[in-house]
Amino acid sequence: MTQSASEWVVPPAHLTLADDALHIWRASLSLPPQRLLSLRQTLSPDEIARADRFRFPIHRDNFIAARGQLRAILSRYLGLEAAQIPFHYSAHRKPSLGLDTNIHFNLSHSQEMVLYAFTRGRELGVDIEWINAQFVTDDVAKHYFSPFEYAALNKLPEAIRHEVFFSIWTRKEAYIKAHGEGLSLPLHDFEVTVAPEETPKLLASRIEPTEVTLWSMVELHLHPHYKATVIVEGTDWHLNCWDYSP
Numbered sequence: 001m002t003q004s005a006s007e008w009v010v011p012p013a014h015l016t017l018a019d020d021a022l023h024i025w026r027a028s029l030s031l032p033p034q035r036l037l038s039l040r041q042t043l044s045p046d047e048i049a050r051a052d053r054f055r056f057p058i059h060r061d062n063f064i065a066a067r068g069q070l071r072a073i074l075s076r077y078l079g080l081e082a083a084q085i086p087f088h089y090s091a092h093r094k095p096s097l098g099l100d101t102n103i104h105f106n107l108s109h110s111q112e113m114v115l116y117a118f119t120r121g122r123e124l125g126v127d128i129e130w131i132n133a134q135f136v137t138d139d140v141a142k143h144y145f146s147p148f149e150y151a152a153l154n155k156l157p158e159a160i161r162h163e164v165f166f167s168i169w170t171r172k173e174a175y176i177k178a179h180g181e182g183l184s185l186p187l188h189d190f191e192v193t194v195a196p197e198e199t200p201k202l203l204a205s206r207i208e209p210t211e212v213t214l215w216s217m218v219e220l221h222l223h224p225h226y227k228a229t230v231i232v233e234g235t236d237w238h239l240n241c242w243d244y245s246p
Helices: 033-040 045-052 057-078 138-144 147-154 158-179 209-213
Strands: 021-028 087-089 095-097 103-110 113-120 124-130 190-192 202-205 215-219 226-233 238-243
Touching (some): 057 113, 113 124, 158 226
Parallel strands (some): 021 238, 103 124
């Protein structure tokens, strides 16, 4: 890797996404009204309609900020105006580029932060979660984690259990997003590492056992109140973590 998963820097003016690169960008969703208006003007009609269907303004603004900044970043890789970039959607609403390009991307947002991940020719998934200790209950862990993950979590000291819960959660969610099948992929049918000292990885998959050799995971350290994980095909890639600013 070219840098650690906790080293976030400003990207160079001339940016290249090489075949062996994994680029992660972090950005804020808390934007001033003028910036939101500018980003809204780059969205497609269906994206604007989707934004306007949100009941609460904060959710509408977060969607505009997340999708508008995605377009702004993609424009740097593609050499196109942000408004000209077409998207296609899978049956489970996973977006991809509607262009003859091998750029793959994924995004995730939570609270006031959004993450974007980009590769060439590799499937990938990214997830970020705000650490909310009130969400962590025994019933939630038992329902969403495999028996192995649930047992391993409960062996840990109670003081760190809520943070580890979200490490597990983001690892599983990133894997689901990489598959692009949403929650139709059963959460109990695959397992990830749990203990804080273990390297993040896919341990087992009853969906397809050979999957464990095809993917690699990285935990992204971006803020004390968040957990985040990216999963990508292969191991022969180099990581760069970029801070986005317009």
